[in-house]
Amino acid sequence: MEAPPDNDVLWARALRHSHQGSPALLGVSVNVRAGEILAVLGPRGAGKSTLLRCLSGRIVADDGEVWFNSAPLHTLPEAARDQVRRERFGWVGGDAQLVPELTAWENAALPLLLRGESHRAARTAAQEWLDRLDIGAEAGKRPGDLLQAQRQRVAVARALAGRPDVVFADEPTAPLHRADQALVLRTLASAARSHGITVVLATGDPEVTAHADRVMGLIDGRPGAPMPAQAGGPASSWPASV
């Protein structure tokens, strides 16, 4: 087994995965450096979600390797993999998936509370992130009393409050209007940069990739050539060839 380079926080090789016989990944290799924001760009059905779920240990690929900080995630027993996910990774999906009975701050604080941190420390951290995402005033409201864009910001706060090494963001702004998309992405990117958090962002929108350091194209479960992101505008068009 080839050892991954030390400065890659994530390193995956030759990932193949099918859902009920239908292929989603057909041999994808990717490396992500610590503190980097990597965008995975591709059309619907390209395999972006499947790739993020494999990289984050939510599923184990049918074939291939995923290493996190030089440890093989793909061979870890399920309980150990779950622990890595809980303690080292954050996740933001297109659907906020908040606990309806909990307030915004309690939802944002969940990773810390589940980890056994004190109520006071968890609340302080959650409030800081909610403030930063411009939703601090809503901290005491339950998800049902929040707008969709506000719920999505709470989900981003929850992903960041746990001080993860890596945040996986799967189309995190897809349900939002343009103005809210820009705010959420800007905040996610600047928070990640200021805290050295690595981000792997899946999107079908080339404009979203302007927030990334690097863009990887994905089409039909196969990678395109890596492309540098361009500051201040759409980072790239679809890969010319895969």
Ligand SMILES: Nc1ncnc2c1ncn2[C@@H]1O[C@H](COP(=O)(O)OP(=O)(O)OP(=O)(O)O)[C@@H](O)[C@H]1O
């Ligand atoms: N749970 C599942 N069961 C069956 N097929 C699935 C499942 N998840 C994904 N697929 C299929 O695998 C392929 C890749 O899907 P995936 O969701 O990874 O792509 P994607 O690029 O994230 O697309 P989208 O933006 O539509 O979610 C698609 O053909 C999809 O229909």
